[in-house]
Amino acid sequence: MNWLQVLQDPNTQWVLAGCILLGISSGVLGSFAFLRGRSLMGDALAHAALPGVCLVFLLTGSKSIGFFLVGAAISGLLATYCITMITKHSRIKEDTALALNLSVFFGIGIVLLTYIQHSDSGNQSGLDKFLFGQAASLVGSDVNTMIAVSSVLLIITALLFKEFKLLSFDQGFGKGLGFPMGFLDGLLMVMLLMSVVIGLQAVGVVLMAAMLITPAVTARYWTNKLSTMVILSGLFGALSGAFGTLLSTQIQNLPTGPIIVLGSTTLFLFSLLFSPKRGILFRFLRFMQVRKKVLHQDILRSLYDVMEDSKKENSIPASFFSVERLAIKSGKQAQTVEKALRTLLKKGWVTQDKEDPQKWGFNQKGLHVAHSLVLNQRLWDLFQMHEQNFHGYTIDQSEEEIIPQLNGVQLEMMLKELEHHNMTPTLVAIQSYKIANHTPDQGGVTA
Amino acid sequence: MGIAHPDLPLSIRDITVAYQKKPVLRHVSLDIPEGRLIGIIGPNGAGKSTLIKSIQGLVPAASGQVSIYGKPFKEQRKLIGYVPQRESVDWDFPTDALDVVLMGRYGKLGWFKRPSKRDKEWAMECLSKVGMADYSNRQISQLSGGQQQRVFLARALAQEAQIYFMDEPFAGVDAATEKAIIQLLNDLKAQKKTVLVVHHDLQTVTEYFDYIVMINKRLIAAGPTEEVFTSDNLQKTYGGRLQFIGEHTAVHTDTNKKGALV
Structure with missing residues (x-):
């Protein structure tokens, strides 16, 4: 039929x-x-x-x-x-x-x-x-x-x-x-x-x-x-x-x-x-994406941190660092770090030392990206450690970025506090960080 | 007992509540004055939640009468707003914040009727009063604990009640939410509404409430905070557990002129 x-x-x-x-x-x-x-x-x-x-x-x-x-x-x-x-x-x-x-x-x-x-x-x-x-x-x-x-x-x-x-x-x-x-x-x-x-x-x-x-x-x-x-x-x-x-x-x-x-x-x-929202496949994909993003952010921050350390300790600070050093700083395996660095290289955020390709450093763009990440992280740290000082700030802690949630006065106030706690990220001059325009200008200090 | 005074927002006479044959709350009689912010305090298991539930008929009382502005509770139900404990519902329910707040309108709508555009506007207004206007379309499981609590508060506001019962609205919320809630409570008070709040943080009692009800399976004391929040009453309410709260009590002894506790 x-x-x-x-x-x-x-x-x-x-x-x-x-x-x-x-x-x-x-x-x-x-x-x-x-x-x-x-x-x-x-x-x-x-x-x-x-x-x-x-x-x-x-x-x-x-x-x-x-x-x-x-x-x-x-x-x-x-x-x-x-x-x-x-x-x-x-x-x-x-x-x-x-x-x-x-x-x-x-x-x-x-x-x-x-x-x-x-x-x-x-x-x-x-x-x-x-x-x-x-x-x-x-x-x-x-x-x-x-x-x-x-x-x-x-x-x-x-x-x-x-x-x-x-x-x-x-x-x-x-x-x-x-x-x-x-x-x-x-x-x-x-x-x-x-x-x-x-x-x-x-x-x-x-x-x-x-x-x-x-x-x-x-x-x-x-x-x-x-x-x-x-x-x-x-x-x-x-x-x-x-x-x-x-x-x-x-x-x-x-x-x-x-x-x-x-x-x-x-x-x-x-x-x-x-x-799309609750299915296993997309949840898994989203999870993998987040993992990758977190890894990349961690590596960028670690690189920034070791650079900052080096600037504090040495009169002639280093610009490039070994994978091992980054691995120790970030608490990850050297292999993972290297893989992430290669991806970041493709994105055009990090470069290899011309004399020693085992060593890695930021280029201009990567440094600014890392600077924003570090600044965001430290502002969150500050906010969470001294929440009472910032009451009246309407901050949604589930959001990833804190800066867009602050008005000019609040941001200035928090940046001052950062300075006070000696937490200011120092590799890009703070003044270059414009509130209205979140991409910093190119006049930053490189190591 | 006679008829309660029509000016009293809430008057309860001889309420006894029993679960499984054992009374959890005995012979509570209370007259609550209008326009106060009232804290209901007592140790865990003292029957604080049970009291506000039994007043609203949510748990059956073994005996007792409740009158609202001089009339029996059932006739005055529309004057009541309620904020249950946040954990009492499944937050993975398929709905958004605005929809939950709209539930506050259901009592006024009655059977069958759907919320109108005006109801929705009012619900939005209630959401903005708790600082949640930007989250109206957010699925409720994606709200933080504090935000969920604020949605519950907005829902109670949407009820446009005269008397509010709130079951531990401060439990497990962030600092911002705590501030938002206390601000809201004071606004309600300014509008001559009567708000009863189950609370268990003794440190904030004098700061938040101007009237308190102390219970531990029975009524210990009720009255203006400065008169009632004494070490003597705390001792009666918390019994052997008082040592725990010794330092908090000592803090308050300055204002209530009673001897400090060891």
Whole structure:
């Protein structure tokens, strides 16, 4: 079959619609569960839904999602209640309470399921699909229920977005404002449960947690804004839903639910590695860049320092210094220092001694760069050592440079203090350092 | 008990709070005068935070009544601003500084409504009052501890309250933030607002606060700082731990005319 034919098949359309809806609603609600640190709650709710579904089937003999919703909701709520009570009235922590309940409810569910399968009601086939889900069994009425439920969920989320944000970020503050945080928490839990229940038939008890959490975690990699994150999470859920459905219609014997989960996991892995802000790759690259920058700055400063020392000690100061001397000064290995010097050479900041290429010194440009670095460093040192003297200065200590944060008077004052503490960098005349124009003029004193 | 005086911003009667059956705060009754900067002091575990939380109904009180300007707390909630401890939230939450400050408007907005443009302008103004206007779009995890604290203060300002409760706003902040906060507190005081601050640095008590409440699981003393901040009361509040604070106490004995402690 080609794609067009597949999409014209009404059965596929139902399944596709169902899986996309499911992806959206579980992605959106999963975001809040994830941010509330309740990632495992979805898993517990899904497992706890199983005995409810089985009981409803035993009592009514019907296999409609509507009935199952009620049963799953009741047993899910019971599980939530148990978890809350155990956490509240014993010393058992929430993760342990979750684990206890999840397995007990699931155990009961399996017992009931086995009983149903061995009974002779004749209508039981398909119920075991709730374990791993079977999207292909979705029919029109199921999808209608899913549409109704997920619309309700999305509308409530849109209406109470601000309240849910408050709940997820700062419950205590919200309570202080007068919002009933307990009620909102309960409501969110019920909504989470509803999105779990509509997913049971397609994805199954075991995999449902992935539908809730994976899109949310993935979305977090791409944004720092809650609204964007929630929308992205819904989108990722929908994408994986569509991907799973379409792939499993194209290739024989591919289960839809697990493919949906694998699809969303692929999105997650991609984000984990390649997201520009939080992804591993870019973080690693940024880290390497910073390391290199710090190394270069260290070498420039060390060279400046040894030059300054030499100027103090000798009447005829040296201009070029051996790698070993720099290595000792900077506390790094000679190899590292030499490599860095070669890079700096390419940048045109340092030069080799013409008579002894093992020795290194600044050229004019490099000296000014190093001077700015040293001055910045010493101003920071001064600021941190005598912070009280500089109150009223609005200094952001997380910034790298201090000079742009000072006004003319403050800079002058700090330069005076530097002089006073004998910390003034002496290789370029201080006067040449213009406040308005941070590149010093060329009249500096070279060693 | 009768109805509390309508001029009193805060009046609490016989508050007892119990966690796990054990009372952590017993029979606290207090009348707080208007327009004061009030320090709540006491040793670790004395119930300082518990007191301001129970006043606001954030932890259930086993007994007691709270009235705000003569009316029950619940009717007067909009008059209250709150700065929780900074550690109480996850700062990696996907939001920026301005958005956090906007949360201060949620109480006035009520259910369903979104913050308007005016709310946003007001939130920006609150951010600039704490010197954070340049950081409004900064993701909150990228703020320093002091900056996070200032965002929390701005959020409380956005509430436009009459009475503020602040839970250790000076804990772990840099010198600049400490100055900004104390400046802000004095501004609030000048506007006749009442500010209650949980504080545990005894050295700065006389400098910062003009009224103090001393507690250690029960109320020890409450009143203007110069009358109440005495070595005698400190002894009662801090018990055996007083030796620790001996030198700080000695510093203050000049102003309160009590004998120096050894």
